[in-house]
Amino acid sequence: xxxxxxxxxxxxxxxxxxxxxxxxxxxxxxxxxxxxxxxxxxxxxxxxxxxxxxxxxxxxxxxxxxxxxxxxxxxxxxxxxxxxxxxxxxxxxxxxxxxxxxxxxxxxxxxxxxxxxxxxxxxxxxxxxxxxxxxxxxxxxxxxxxxxxxxxxxxxxxxxxxxxxxxxxxxxxxxxxxxxxxxxxxxxxxxxxxxxxxxxxxxxxxxxxxxxxxxxxxxxxxxxxxxxxxxxxxxxxxxxxxxxxxxxxxxxxxxxxxxxxxxxxxxxxxxxxxxxxxxxxxxxxxxxxxxxxxxxxxxxxxxxxxxxxxxxxxxxxxxxxxxxxxxxxxxxxxxxxxxxxxxxxxxxxxxxxxxxxxxxxxxxxxxxxxxxxxxxxxxxxxxxxxxxxxxxxxxxxxxxxxxxxxxxxxxxxxxxxxxxxxxxxxxxxxxxxxxxxxxxxxxxxxxxxxxxxxxxxxx
Amino acid sequence: xxxxxxxxxxxxxxxxxxxxxxxxxxxxxxxxxxxxxxxxxxxxxxxxxxxxxxxxxxxxxxxxxxxxxxxxxxxxxxxxxxxxxxxxxxxxxxxxxxxxxxxxxxxxxxxxxxxxxxxxxxxxxxxxxxxxxxxxxxxxxxxxxxxxxxxxxxxxxxxxxxxxxxxxxxxxxxxxxxxxxxxxxxxxxxxxxxxxxxxxxxxxxxxxxxxxxxxxxxxxxxxxxxxxxxxxxxxxxxxxxxxxxxxxxxxxxxxxxxxxxxxxxxxxxxxxxxxxxxxxxxxxxxxxxxxxxxxxxxxxxxxxxxxxxxxxxxxxxxxxxxxxxxxxxxxxxxxxxxxxxxxxxxxxxxxxxxxxxxxxxxxxxxxxxxxxxxxxxxxxxxxxxxxxxxxxxxxxxxxxxxxxxxxxxxxxxxxxxxxxxxxxxxxxxxxxxxxxxxxxxxxxxxxxxxxxxxxxxxx
Numbered sequence: 001x002x003x004x005x006x007x008x009x010x011x012x013x014x015x016x017x018x019x020x021x022x023x024x025x026x027x028x029x030x031x032x033x034x035x036x037x038x039x040x041x042x043x044x045x046x047x048x049x050x051x052x053x054x055x056x057x058x059x060x061x062x063x064x065x066x067x068x069x070x071x072x073x074x075x076x077x078x079x080x081x082x083x084x085x086x087x088x089x090x091x092x093x094x095x096x097x098x099x100x101x102x103x104x105x106x107x108x109x110x111x112x113x114x115x116x117x118x119x120x121x122x123x124x125x126x127x128x129x130x131x132x133x134x135x136x137x138x139x140x141x142x143x144x145x146x147x148x149x150x151x152x153x154x155x156x157x158x159x160x161x162x163x164x165x166x167x168x169x170x171x172x173x174x175x176x177x178x179x180x181x182x183x184x185x186x187x188x189x190x191x192x193x194x195x196x197x198x199x200x201x202x203x204x205x206x207x208x209x210x211x212x213x214x215x216x217x218x219x220x221x222x223x224x225x226x227x228x229x230x231x232x233x234x235x236x237x238x239x240x241x242x243x244x245x246x247x248x249x250x251x252x253x254x255x256x257x258x259x260x261x262x263x264x265x266x267x268x269x270x271x272x273x274x275x276x277x278x279x280x281x282x283x284x285x286x287x288x289x290x291x292x293x294x295x296x297x298x299x300x301x302x303x304x305x306x307x308x309x310x311x312x313x314x315x316x317x318x319x320x321x322x323x324x325x326x327x328x329x330x331x332x333x334x335x336x337x338x339x340x341x342x343x344x345x346x347x348x349x350x351x352x353x354x355x356x357x358x359x360x361x362x363x364x365x366x367x368x369x370x371x372x373x374x375x376x377x378x379x380x381x382x383x384x385x386x387x388x389x390x391x392x393x394x395x396x397x398x399x400x401x402x403x404x405x406x407x408x409x410x411x412x413x414x415x416x417x418x419x420x421x422x423x424x425x426x427x428x429x430x431x432x433x434x435x436x437x438x439x440x441x442x443x444x445x446x447x448x449x450x451x452x453x454x455x456x457x458x459x
Numbered sequence: 460x461x462x463x464x465x466x467x468x469x470x471x472x473x474x475x476x477x478x479x480x481x482x483x484x485x486x487x488x489x490x491x492x493x494x495x496x497x498x499x500x501x502x503x504x505x506x507x508x509x510x511x512x513x514x515x516x517x518x519x520x521x522x523x524x525x526x527x528x529x530x531x532x533x534x535x536x537x538x539x540x541x542x543x544x545x546x547x548x549x550x551x552x553x554x555x556x557x558x559x560x561x562x563x564x565x566x567x568x569x570x571x572x573x574x575x576x577x578x579x580x581x582x583x584x585x586x587x588x589x590x591x592x593x594x595x596x597x598x599x600x601x602x603x604x605x606x607x608x609x610x611x612x613x614x615x616x617x618x619x620x621x622x623x624x625x626x627x628x629x630x631x632x633x634x635x636x637x638x639x640x641x642x643x644x645x646x647x648x649x650x651x652x653x654x655x656x657x658x659x660x661x662x663x664x665x666x667x668x669x670x671x672x673x674x675x676x677x678x679x680x681x682x683x684x685x686x687x688x689x690x691x692x693x694x695x696x697x698x699x700x701x702x703x704x705x706x707x708x709x710x711x712x713x714x715x716x717x718x719x720x721x722x723x724x725x726x727x728x729x730x731x732x733x734x735x736x737x738x739x740x741x742x743x744x745x746x747x748x749x750x751x752x753x754x755x756x757x758x759x760x761x762x763x764x765x766x767x768x769x770x771x772x773x774x775x776x777x778x779x780x781x782x783x784x785x786x787x788x789x790x791x792x793x794x795x796x797x798x799x800x801x802x803x804x805x806x807x808x809x810x811x812x813x814x815x816x817x818x819x820x821x822x823x824x825x826x827x828x829x830x831x832x833x834x835x836x837x838x839x840x841x842x843x844x845x846x847x848x849x850x851x852x853x854x855x856x857x858x859x860x861x862x863x864x865x866x867x868x869x870x871x872x873x874x875x876x877x878x879x880x881x882x883x884x885x886x887x888x889x890x891x892x893x894x895x896x897x898x899x900x901x902x903x904x905x906x907x908x909x910x911x912x913x914x915x916x917x918x
Contacts, residue, residue, distance in 0.1 A: 006537040009468040078465040079549070079840050090538070090612075108567045110842045110877070152837040153549075172882035178889050179836050377638050378611040381538050383569045418569070420879040423631035430637050 006089060008251045010082040016246040017069055019239045020277050022349055024065035025284040030352040031323035034310060039454055042320045050220075050319070051236075052227055054125040058236040067239060069121075070128075076120050076153055080109035081243070085251035086415070090379040092399070099402035101395060102257070103415040104248040104275060105382065110176070111146035113385060113417030114271050115231050118240035119143070122229045123150035132225035133157045137187070137212035139166055140340060141173030141421065142385075143231035148180035161187040161215045164207035173421055187212040194218050210329075213314045232268030233313055233322075233347050241274025248412065249278040259290050259412035261398055265390035266294040266303065266361070267340060269347030275414040276359075283358060293398075294354070294361040295390040297369070299337040299437045302327050302346045303354055303361035305444060309451050310458045311345055321452055324351040330450025334437040338425035339366045339386035344447065364393045365436040370429035372396050373419070385417040386425055465548060467710045469541040475705040476528055478698045479736050481808055483524035484743040487815060489807040490782035493769060498913055501779045509679075509778070510695075511686055513584040517695040526698060528580075529587075535579050535612055539568035540702070544710035545874070549838040551858070558861035560854060561716070562874040563707040563734060564841065569635070570605035572844060572876030573730050574690050577699040578602070581688045582609035591684035592616040596646070596671035598625055599799060600632030600880065601844075602690035607639035620646040620674045623666035632880055646671040653677050669788075672773045691727025692772055692781075692806050700733025707871065708737040718749050718871035720857055724849035725753040725762065725820070726799060728806030734873040735818075742817060752857075753813070753820040754849040756828070758796040758896045761786050761805045762813055762820035764903060768910050769917045770804055780911055783810040789909025793896040797884035798825045798845035803906065823852045824895040829888035831855050832878070844876040845884055 023029060032041035047056035058067070069077070088101040106114035126134055134156060138144030144160040151158040160182050167174055167186035174184050187207045188195035194214040198205050205211075220228035231237065252258060262279050264272035272294055282288040294303055302325045311326040313319040326345040333342045346354075353359050366386075373389035375396070376382070384392060395413040402409050419426065428434040453459060482488060491500035506515035517526070528536070547560040565573035585593055593615060597603030603619040610617040619641050626633055626645035633643050646666045647654040653673040657664050664670075679687035690696065711717060721738050723731035731753055741747040753762055761784045770785040772778040785804040792801045805813075812818050825845075832848035834855070835841070843851060854872040861868050878885065887893040912918060 005471040007468075007471075009466075012464040012466075076840075080466075110836065110840055112879075116840075149840045153840060171886065172879070175882040175886040175889065176842060176879075179833055179842060179885055181837065374638050377569065378640065381535075381569055381575075381608045381612060383635060383638060420571075420631070420635075423634040426638055427630065427634040430634065 004087050004255050007084040007086050008255065009084050010247060010251055012078055014250060015077070015082050016243055016250065017074065018066040019069055020066060020242040020246060020281065021061065021064055021239050022273070022277050022280060023062035023235065025281050026352070027284070028352065028356060029062055030348040033320040033322050034454060034457070035320055046320070050228060052126050052129040052131055054129065055122060055236050058239055059234060070124060073120055073124050077243070080116065082247045083108060085248055088380055091376060094379045095396060095399050095403065097399040097403045098406060098408045099399040100408065100410045101399055102252065102259070102410070102412045104244055104412070105415045106244060107382070107385070107415065107418035111142060111149055112420060113142050113146065114241060114244060114274065115143050115146035116149060117243050117274070118231060118237045118270065119146040119150040121240040123147065123154045123156055126227055127154045127156050130225070131156070131227055133159065133223060134227055134229055135159045135161070135216040135220045136229050137161045137209060137216045139163050139209050141166065141170055141177070142417065144182065145173060145176050146231065147229065148177040148182035151182065152180040158182045159219060160184045161189070161212040163187060163209060163212050170421065187215050189215060192218045210314065214318065217318055232270040232343065233345065235349060237270045238273035238347055238349055241270050242277040244271065244274040244414065245277040245279065248275065252412070257410055258288065260409040261291045261293060261411045263293045263295060263391050263394045263398070263411065263413040265341060265387050265414065265416060266296045266346065266350070267387060268343040268345070269350040271414050271416045273347050273350050280353065280358065292359045293394055294350070294359055295394040296361060296363050297337060297339055297341050297390065298363040298365045299439065300327065300333045300342050301363040302344065304363045307448060307451070308351060308355050310454055311451055313345065321454065322348045324348045325354065326451070327444060328447030328450040331444070331447025336435055336437045337366065338428060338434065339369050339390065341387050341390065362394055364390055365438070367429065367434055367436050369393050370426065370434060382415070383419050384415060385419045386422050388414070388416040391415065463546050463714050466543040466545050467714065468543050469706060469710055471537055473709060474536070474541050475702055475709065476533065477525040478528055479525060479701040479705060479740065480520065480523055480698050481732070481736050481739060482521035482694070484740050485811070486743070487811065488521055489811040492779040492781050493913060493916070494779055505779070509687060511585045511588040511590055513588065514581060514695050517698055518693060529583060532579055532583050536702070539575065541706045542567060544707055547839055550835060553838045554855060554858050554862065556858040556862040557865060557867045558858040559867065559869045560858055561711065561718070561869070561871045563703055563871070564874045565703060566841070566844065566874065566877035570601065570608055571879065572601050572605065573700060573703060573733065574602050574605035575608060576702050576733070577690060577696045577729065578605040578609040580699040582606065582613045582615055585686055586613045586615050590615070590686055592618065592682060593686055593688055594618045594620065594675040594679045595688050596620045596668060596675045598622050598668050600625065600629055600636070601876065603641065604632060604635050605690065606688065607636040607641035610641065611639040617641045618678060619643045620648070620671040622646055622668060622671050629880065646674050648674060651677045669773065673777065676777055691729040691802065692804065694808060696729045697732035697806060697808055700729050701736040703730065703733040703873065704736040704738065707734065711871070716869055717747065719868040720750045720752060720870045722752045722754060722850050722853050722857070722870065722872040724800060724846050724873065724875060725755045725805065725809070726846065727802040727804070728809040730873050730875045732806050732809050739812065739817065751818045752853055753809070753818055754853040755820060755822050756796060756798055756800050756849065757822040757824045758898065759786065759792045759801050760822040761803065763822045766907060766910070767810060767814050769913055770910055772804065780913065781807045783807045784813065786903060787906030787909040790906025795894055795896045796825065797887060797893065798828050798849065800846050800849065821853055823849055826888065826893055826895050828852050829885065829893060841874070842878045843874060844878045845881050847873070847875040850874065
């Protein structure tokens, strides 16, 4: 057999033409979303003011196993997909491990991450429904950039509310979004009631993700033909992101490989849910039994230390409530935390799978994460996003275990993106200024105290 | 026939295993380099103190047509190569042109550009000869990043002298280089005689490329087992960069396509020389006659307004002198110039070909360049480096001419890299703060006045 290449790119013909809906193979479904206005399970129609109709349908549809990817979306996917499946020969050699390490690299597009996969779908369906604008919020800017690209491509105006402190500290991200014609507004702003209220209380407020979401949702619900879109957590996002796993599996099938362990970093779950989708299908249908490992920051440990409870998906407490592993929407990660993945909750689908024992989770400290990132960069010559480096850390740890035991395991991990806009954090690591932070039980309790009360369901 | 894909990646098996040496097919050779110490043509041995032996040989070897790429270099190439040949369907549609536009995209690696192709070769040959360290200078940081990656991979220590003003204004580039273990020193520094002298005269000096080169060369020549390396202009660099054109041609051959026009941006000529290599071969050997177009900034117009004369390759006037199109090593582009490509001279090989009528050249103004960059980004969803956007501008202009005439020309251009570290310039463009600058004849004359006098050759 020919040597496995460093990079395998599927051809356009080999590209998946359908997304895969994990819920169709789950024996037990995630608990239904709760509409906070009625305190009853949300219906598809309840979601129409927030999401366009097709996306609301995808959000609720637990039975359709495969969803055709519209031709227009496929056409844009073809500009940066298929993404390569990479064999980490150099990393293996540097670690001296008998393990075979593969990674699916999603960073070779201007958004710098996998976020574009869902941004394209959400912009397309909005355009198709005749909506005339979209809004979203962004913290670090990855999601805002991805959505800007998608909206520019489909010609739909976008307003991004960017947390003011990021807006001021990350002018480059803002400039990238503006290149793609997005209107980028520092939040809190005077353009919304929510923003004006916050600024009246504190004119120097530097903003928060919760505030930016509130502004974005207010603008969406108060503007004719406008909707709010979200880059993670949602079922629809996991559906779109399944393209990652479907491509990875197809490529590994071509190579005659099957992973013993699949590893993904986990913030809201968009990459993890996408990467593992076809392997979780194998597991759910009893075909195979690979280990599936979520990696989260020790400073924001929703899987490993959170509660499986109903919570708001946003810190502004305006979205429907979902049953998920959560630290509470009131939980605020330490400002020392540099590595992304700071979302308080976790995809309801992944939460259910974890709860039912189909997945493992590990929490890693950020200095260990940046150590892995730097090691990886040297041998694989890709500068990873801090988020992605969580998965690198766990993959390296698994490979080092194989070195001890002599096992030739096959490891697949998701390299979600590049870290070109995260050099402040790299500098902090290089200069020894980065510290680890593990929340105390009291810190976590403050977050749990913010969990909603739902009569008869969650008291 | 199947539709031409958006992206064509050659397989590892299809990758070129040899570089192509353009000089072997040139009927007339570039004039020899002159050793400033003897004022006589430089020999291969004259170059040994500056370059390692294999590279000195490649610099002087005008007859070997194909040079085997060492296995170790091929192995590192495979991490990020072959780079994709892209069909710009969306750009064509947006322009409404009947032209077919292709681009060879070299930006999908952490250095963000094609520079890595030669950095790997230079680091490898240095390591092979048993050298123990390398030095170089960097302005904006692209070359420094590429060389850092290559040196980390081959385990050879690197010192980068970075122009102090860039060091301070571009902390992110510095941090990337440090991730790859490079020692990055702001220049002028107290670590060299040259630096100390400058700082004694002016303690607040913010540096220049000339000063950084002087420091790097001093360190190289005063350190046992150390050499200085350069990322453009040189014959050896063009040899290594031929991988770009060889891959592009192989991919176009597979698609049954042949360009009517090949377009590349030109600073020192490393990308242009690499991209056009196999097409220039066809032209030199009378097989075909495509148009070959160099695009340079109007603010640094070495081809279009320079002199074909002997000049130093560096502003420090310490390297051998080469016959090339040059503005004079004393020419300083306006500080308003944001778009890279600010080298005063041009590859001697390309200069000779241009002089002999094998190539055309156009100069473009930077606001037009950023206009093209922004347009391109929206439709092709790649944020281009300003350097690359010079080629985009010219390709778009050619495609728009086709729109007028109805000609279905096939255009190939080089997209050398991404602009993630150039957002300051993008912001200036977006905010209307970018101005164009065209040097006056008097400005140019000041540069020409710095040309060296060589008895009997150039008075």
